[in-house]
Amino acid sequence: MAKGVKPRVRVPKKAAAGEIITIKTLISHTMESGQRKDADGNIIPRSIINRFTCDFNGQNVIDVTIEPAVSTNPFFEFEAKVPESGEFKFTWYDDDGSVYETSKPITVG
Amino acid sequence: MRVSIAILAMALGATGAYSGEDASLTLEDGQSLTIRTDAPPHTENLSEITSGWVYRSDETQALQLDDFDNPAFVFVDQGIDLYAAVDGSEGKACASCHENVEDFAGLRASMPKVVDGELVTMENLVNNCRTERMGAEPWKWSGGQMTAMTALIGLQSRGMPVNVAIDGDAAPFWEAGKELYYTRVGQLDMACSNCHEDNYGNMIRADHLSQGQINGFPTYRLKNAKLNSSHGRFKGCMSNIRATPFAEGGDEFKALELYLASRGNGLSVETPSVRN
Amino acid sequence: MTLTRRKVLALGAGGLALAGLGLPAWAAETTEEAIASFTGGAEMGEGLLTLTTPEIAENGNTVPVEVSAEGAASIMLLATGNPLPNVATFNFGPLAGARHGSTRIRLAGTQEVMAIARMEDGTFQKASATVKVTIGGCGG
Numbered sequence: 001m002a003k004g005v006k007p008r009v010r011v012p013k014k015a016a017a018g019e020i021i022t023i024k025t026l027i028s029h030t031m032e033s034g035q036r037k038d039a040d041g042n043i044i045p046r047s048i049i050n051r052f053t054c055d056f057n058g059q060n061v062i063d064v065t066i067e068p069a070v071s072t073n074p075f076f077e078f079e080a081k082v083p084e085s086g087e088f089k090f091t092w093y094d095d096d097g098s099v100y101e102t103s104k105p106i107t108v109g
Numbered sequence: 110m111r112v113s114i115a116i117l118a119m120a121l122g123a124t125g126a127y128s129g130e131d132a133s134l135t136l137e138d139g140q141s142l143t144i145r146t147d148a149p150p151h152t153e154n155l156s157e158i159t160s161g162w163v164y165r166s167d168e169t170q171a172l173q174l175d176d177f178d179n180p181a182f183v184f185v186d187q188g189i190d191l192y193a194a195v196d197g198s199e200g201k202a203c204a205s206c207h208e209n210v211e212d213f214a215g216l217r218a219s220m221p222k223v224v225d226g227e228l229v230t231m232e233n234l235v236n237n238c239r240t241e242r243m244g245a246e247p248w249k250w251s252g253g254q255m256t257a258m259t260a261l262i263g264l265q266s267r268g269m270p271v272n273v274a275i276d277g278d279a280a281p282f283w284e285a286g287k288e289l290y291y292t293r294v295g296q297l298d299m300a301c302s303n304c305h306e307d308n309y310g311n312m313i314r315a316d317h318l319s320q321g322q323i324n325g326f327p328t329y330r331l332k333n334a335k336l337n338s339s340h341g342r343f344k345g346c347m348s349n350i351r352a353t354p355f356a357e358g359g360d361e362f363k364a365l366e367l368y369l370a371s372r373g374n375g376l377s378v379e380t381p382s383v384r385n
Numbered sequence: 386m387t388l389t390r391r392k393v394l395a396l397g398a399g400g401l402a403l404a405g406l407g408l409p410a411w412a413a414e415t416t417e418e419a420i421a422s423f424t425g426g427a428e429m430g431e432g433l434l435t436l437t438t439p440e441i442a443e444n445g446n447t448v449p450v451e452v453s454a455e456g457a458a459s460i461m462l463l464a465t466g467n468p469l470p471n472v473a474t475f476n477f478g479p480l481a482g483a484r485h486g487s488t489r490i491r492l493a494g495t496q497e498v499m500a501i502a503r504m505e506d507g508t509f510q511k512a513s514a515t516v517k518v519t520i521g522g523c524g525g
Contacts (some may be wrong), residue, residue, distance in 0.1 A: 006187060008177070018393050022482075024178070028183040058481065060479060061477075061478050064476070064486070069491045071446060073334060075488055077486065080480055081482045082480075085524025097444070167439070167444050168439050316443075317521035
């Protein structure tokens with residue numbers, strides 16, 4: 001697992017049934033592109049978050065394929081439809097096989 | 110409201126918002142920060158002082174307006190974890206003595222300051238606690254742990270006016286810092302003042318020079334995507350003018366930090382800011 | 386920022402960048418390959434996909450970009466002047482509230498950024514924009 005990886009997400013606490021909400025996510029990750037060289041001229045191996053998903057109560061909201069051109073500390077902003085109360089689940093997949101997860105509840109009413 | 114400056118700059122076709130005249134910026138949570146005000150009397154060559162935020166592009170400015178969009182907060186979160194983490198032979202965390210980090214509100218605005226005849230910075234305070242009270246190893250001056258902690262503690266003072274003392278015990282340190290500020294060094298034979306007092310607002314290649322204010326440090330720089338200490342930045346400037354940089358945490362940079370902080374007396378603490 | 390203006394900018398400045406800055410031929414080929422694998426060679430329409438970028442990026446490390454296309458199933462983002470043109474692909478699920486996404490990307494230099502949307506009806510849309518990446522004053 002890459003060191004010090006920390007996800008941040010912003011989801012409203014409440015929504016009306018069927019409301020469309022904005023979600024922002026950010027995770028701390030160096031996103032080593034595989035294009036850089038170290039002081040000795042050797043390529044620094046690629047090590048990035050290669051996929052990000054957001055699901056709500058088991059249904060997918062967005063599934064992003066990520067390449068090395070996404071900036072350090074990858075940021076995503078998108079919209080979700082909220083049909084009922086439940087939980088958003090956020091998952092980031094690291095090249096090294098690590099999976100980082102976090103979730104946020106939302107109340108409809 | 111929070112994008113008003115950005116919209117104005119776009120309308121003018123400007124690449125940065127330098128043409129804006131607003132005296133404050135408003136964060137997403139409604140907090141207002143002073144980015145432009147009268148220069149303090151001891152800064153005799155400036156009539157107005159401006160935050161480095163003013164010189165940045167619309168997109169970079171926008172990153173600082175919302176704490177979620179501001180990537181520095183990833184590191185503030187790390188600072189919160191570090192604050193609660195027990196370390197060292199005494200089995201203590203920061204929180205063991207300083208229960209609420211909020212109690213540090215105001216500290217950043219007064220730093221650096223003289224304690225028992227010695228000029229101390231925030232980093233000194235943190236490492237003093239670590240070595241004297243926690244029995245832990247000191248952190249590296251510009252390392253990730255230190256900048257995360259100084260960002261967290263500095264954030265507690267965000268919005269408060271910078272107000273460092275320059276008289277009394279502080280006077281000799283302040284004079285030493287001022288001397289450094291105006292002394293030409295390096296192969297390019299330049300002083301801090303040549304760029305940041307004589308030419309702020311002008312272009313250096315494709316970039317705007319700022320006044321070199323340090324009210325937003327540690328700052329998240331797009332260049333290296335991490336928090337940067339003010340001493341780290343001083344080192345960068347000295348390398349750019351092909352001088353041999355002083356040591357981070359050394360007497361020279363501490364004195365310079367005091368002098369630069371005093372040039373920003375009246376601007377809001379912006380920690381953690383976002384810069385290029 | 387209208388698509389039309391973007392298009393004009395992209396055609397003008399993008400073409401100039403290719404000719405004037407001497408981008409290696411393989412960069413263009415790889416972009417074409419990336420497009421081909423996404424579209425299967427299908428024709429791309431314009432007008433339904435909006436790509437928002439800054440005209441001038443202060444730092445190529447962190448350039449905010451935004452894509453939006455009502456009725457899109459997925460949107461691919463390409464940086465045609467990067468060593469590797471692929472940037473990211475947004476695939477929208479059943480609970481997507483809008484066919485919209487924002488992220489921050491790396492641009493190796495001034496270049497054309499391109500977005501291609503695969504619409505739910507199987508057609509494709511395209512939009513592009515030139516982003517000028519400035520060279521900083523003091524690397525410091």
